[in-house]
Amino acid sequence: MKRDLLVVDEDNHLNLAAIDPMPSPAELRTRLPLAAPAAQTVATGRSVVRNILDRRDPRLLAVVGPCSIHDPAAGLEYARRLKQLADELADTLYIVMRVYFEKPRTSVGWKGLINDPRMDQSFCIAEGMERARRFLLEVNQLGLPAAAEALDPISPHYLGELISWVAIGARTTESQTHREMSSGLPMPVGFKNGTDGSVDTAVNAILSTSHPHAFLGIAADGRTAIVRTRGNRYSHLVLRGGSARPNYDSVSVALAERALAKAQLPPNIVIDCAHGNSYKNPALQPTVLSDVVHQIKQGNRSIVGTMIESFLEAGNQTIPADLSQLRYGCSVTDPCVDWATTESMLRDAADALRGVLPGRCS
Incomplete structure (x- = not known):
């Protein structure tokens, strides 16, 4: 596409270097269409998660996968392994792969596959969006x-x-733009507590998202449009810990339940085993999940899911100048547990909960 260069000496364009056109959503969907098998995966996934939130499906939702996708080949190898494990544990856990293409940065850093797919600050976003869509099609397939x-x-x-x-995410839960957007999304939405650990912002976000909104957005053809939403009643709380302390423990969960009840919201809580709950130390993620499982075995009914940051290899790595030096299957953002640990965590959780979860829907 032709680049629309701006005259940088005009006051209105003082800090803009260029505006690069993108293909419209409709154009990209036409180029990379959603086939029937993948569409069925998406529809089933949304339906099952809704049923879990409505207590019509007793299984525990498990959102598992890399902190971010930077290498689609390694990501697909991971997806194939996770699919086999998901089928094996499907009687107790409903496993959804974590496929994150966009990363919020506190200051600067790599912003993800969509923003910088070549990992060289060339910011070929159109290419990144196409690679992201292709990857999602393959995972759902x-x-x-x-x-x-x-x-x-x-x-x-x-x-x-x-x-x-x-x-x-914790940085955007307070954003009106994200609350409005979420009110029109067709899938369940989990709002993370704030970076300070407080759940009030997330509770307010859930309330806002459950109501209709009207706001400026884009249509499928890329034109600016007025978006009118019906509200999303499947928004819920994700506890991810805060800057001061974790919040996966039973006391924190009870306080979160109280905040949801006060707002007259369903007691649906997903617990993130990473981030503040593990102090970004992947070695602590199994401890968090073990505590979550223990709470459920002791009678907790509000914990409906968990999140695990996991990849083929443990830990993380910095992005080298020579990209050929990247370690295959190792995160370039937050550190992850490796595949062997992931298998162990999920198998142990399924074994411990197999006879417990069905009673939560009675």
């Missing part, structure tokens, strides 16, 4: 539903039809 973080309000128009569960 395996029969494995996908989860993502909705970081900007434009990407869902390109990718939303391929996603079964969405998270709104």
Whole structure:
């Protein structure tokens, strides 16, 4: 596409270097269409997660996968392994793959596959969006539903039809734009507590998202449009810990339940084993999940899901100048548990909960 260069000496364009056109969502969908098997995966994924939130399905939702996708080949190898494990544990756990393409940055850093797919600060976003859509199509074609973080309000128009569960991150839960957007999304949305650990912002976000909104957005053809939503009643709380302390423990969960009840919201809580709950130390993620399982065995009914940051290899790595030096299957953002640990965590959780979960729907 032709680049629309701006005259940088005009006051209105003082800090703009260029505006690069993007293909419209409709154009990208036409180029990379959603085939029937993948569409069925998405539809089933959304339906099952809704049923879990409504207590019609007793299984525990498990959102599992890399902190971010930077290498689609390694991501697909991971997806194939996860699909096999998901089928094996399907009687107790409903496993959805974490497929994150956009990363919020506190200051600077790699912003994800969509923003910088070549990992060289060339910011070929059109290429990144196409690679992201292709990857999601392949994951769903395996029969494995996908989860993502909705970081900007434009990407869902390109990718939303391929996603079964969405998270709104701790930095954006307070954003009116994200609350309005989430009110119209077709999948369940998990709002994370604020970076300070407080759940009030997320509770307010859930309330806002459950109501109709009207706001400026884009249509499938890329034109600016007025978007009118009906509200999303399947928004819920994700506890991810805070800057001061974790919040996966039974006291924190009870306080979160009280906040939801006060707001007259369903007691649906997903617990993130990573981030503040593990102090970003992947070695602590199994401890968090073990505590979650123990709470459920002791009678907790509000914990409906968990999240695990996991990849083929443990830990993380910095992005080298020579990309050929990247370690295959190792995160370039937050550190992850490796595949062997992931298998152990999920098998142990399923074994411990197999006779417990059905009673939560009675």
